[in-house]
Amino acid sequence: MTQQAAAACLIGWPAAHSRSPIIHHYWLRTLGIEGGYSIEAVPPEGFGEFVLHLAAHGYRGANVTIPHKERALQLTTPDERARAVGAANTLWYDGDTLRSTNTDIEGFINNLDACAPGWDAAEEALVLGAGGSSRAVVFGLLERGVKRVRLANRTLERARAIADQFKGDVVPTLWDDIPAAAAQAQLLVNTTSLGMKGQPPLEIDLAALPANAVVADLVYVPLETELLRAARARGLRTADGLGMLLHQAVRGFELWFGQRPTVTAELRALVEADLAAH
Numbered sequence: 001m002t003q004q005a006a007a008a009c010l011i012g013w014p015a016a017h018s019r020s021p022i023i024h025h026y027w028l029r030t031l032g033i034e035g036g037y038s039i040e041a042v043p044p045e046g047f048g049e050f051v052l053h054l055a056a057h058g059y060r061g062a063n064v065t066i067p068h069k070e071r072a073l074q075l076t077t078p079d080e081r082a083r084a085v086g087a088a089n090t091l092w093y094d095g096d097t098l099r100s101t102n103t104d105i106e107g108f109i110n111n112l113d114a115c116a117p118g119w120d121a122a123e124e125a126l127v128l129g130a131g132g133s134s135r136a137v138v139f140g141l142l143e144r145g146v147k148r149v150r151l152a153n154r155t156l157e158r159a160r161a162i163a164d165q166f167k168g169d170v171v172p173t174l175w176d177d178i179p180a181a182a183a184q185a186q187l188l189v190n191t192t193s194l195g196m197k198g199q200p201p202l203e204i205d206l207a208a209l210p211a212n213a214v215v216a217d218l219v220y221v222p223l224e225t226e227l228l229r230a231a232r233a234r235g236l237r238t239a240d241g242l243g244m245l246l247h248q249a250v251r252g253f254e255l256w257f258g259q260r261p262t263v264t265a266e267l268r269a270l271v272e273a274d275l276a277a278h
Contacts, residue, residue: 007036007058008256011050012065015041017278019271020063023249026270027261035257044068051075054091054098061092061256063249064100069132076100084165085135089248092255104136107248108216109144114247114263115239116214122186124148126178128202129192130158133218137189138162142169150181182208188231190217195225206230217241223275242271 010020024037042050064072069087078100082088088100112119130153152173153159159172194202196219215231220241228238246263254260
């Protein structure tokens with residue numbers, strides 16, 4: 001009897017728009033691994049049953065996307081990163097135990113390292129938005145040694161909730177106070193959906209940022225957001241959302257298929273072409 005090829009999947013609702021299959025199929029092909037990666041559109045009411053019987057569905061692990069990330073945390077054995085972020089996006093079996101992590105943290109940090117080496121000399125960062133991806137960004141920045149993170153959100157209570165979780169190193173900041181906060185920040189990160197295709201623009205003046213500042217945007221549709229365009233026009237170094245998407249996929253692939261892949265210019269061009277076509 002031939003052994004079934006290793007397979008993983010992306011679980012979401014909806015999920016058809018995901019670029020994850022392009023990324024993982026590229027790595028399977030270039031590394032010569034016999035395996036597969038599928039999309040599973042699973043509604044919220046069916047998520048528990050699907051995840052708890054992941055192996056029976058033929059999978060050794062999965063990525064989890066909206067709206068299932070918080071539920072995935074509850075149904076698995078999460079690591080410190082997933083618990084800190086309050087959401088899991090990568091699942092794998094350790095024996096019979098279904099474990100989980102959140103790779104948004106290393107995706108964000110590793111992309112910054114690739115795009116703006118030395119960024120971690122920043123003592124202070126300004127993060128826009130207080131959703132789940134914001135928690136991942138804040139966790140990664142503090143872990144890397146950034147002394148203070150100012151967290152700006154239109155609803156200050158949400159910023160305060162994250163600040164309480166991370167104790168005194170995170171300062172909740174009013175949206176109107178962004179210009180003053182930017183003057184002290186060597187790193188600016190947009191974790192909101194503002195500036196995304198179909199969303200309102202992110203209206204922010206970068207004039208106050210120091211000349212050595214780095215600007216990162218988690219949005220990757222469009223590839224070059226107005227924020228990144230304005231930053232580059234000022235001569236600032238930038239890191240885009242597509243880079244984070246590519247880097248966050250590395251750990252899951254390694255856990256499922258046993259080899260650590262690399263993010264290459266060829267892979268990036270492949271995903272860019274798909275984004276341009278849609």
